[in-house]
Amino acid sequence: MSNVTFTMIKPDAVKNGNIGNILQMINNAGFRIVAMKYTKLSLEQAGKFYEVHSARPFYGELTEFMSSGPIVAAILEKENAVADFRTLIGATNPAEAAEGTIRKKYATSIGENAVHGSDSDENALIEGSFFFSGLERF
Template structure:
């Protein structure tokens, strides 16, 4: 079944110039990007988005890290999107991530792990709505308004 997931390319991966490579990996794995933008999180944004971790000992450093620079957020679509994307990114700890996964390639540590992925369909929907309006999530695919011959005529 085709469904959606949500991802964040985190400040370290964006800052080190890995955004394009990561997006290419995502697309080559069969995910379709329905929404994409670069934003900066405030401390308040981070506290709201990661509210489920508020009582965890790592919450303070997570907040500091996620507000350290721009992030890239995206809504992705694919059959079995949530599970397949979590496999593609690998374990939270890059030392334990499988070879070829995004975290194995781009993460610096368990905290600076390069990328976030939703852990359920419900969380994917909530996380996507945190960053995108319904109008920003585009379901249309590439369609030329006229024939390719007409466009290439000049």
């Protein structure tokens, strides 16, 4: 079990001014930010990041959305990071997310659900490496 996970604050949450609120929730939950950047994905970069979903019907909509505006990418550290972060962000559908979760508070729909969170230790390492070199991790 790894002690790191990866997250992105998605374009909807950035546009709606929720970066600070979401980062505060992450800090309050005991995560330490070991790398973070404010950036914007091109359509090609979003396609590469979400390549695992390329055969799914929502792939085009997802990559267009993720390249529609700035995002905040971050690597987070905490014991049991992936599972604890998945609990903190809540269900993909904000209508089904538990009270007090990031998606319950800040997501507007299944598609515009405020944050991405790695679903496994392996994917956390792959996703973090997509955005950050070893020199950018502290």
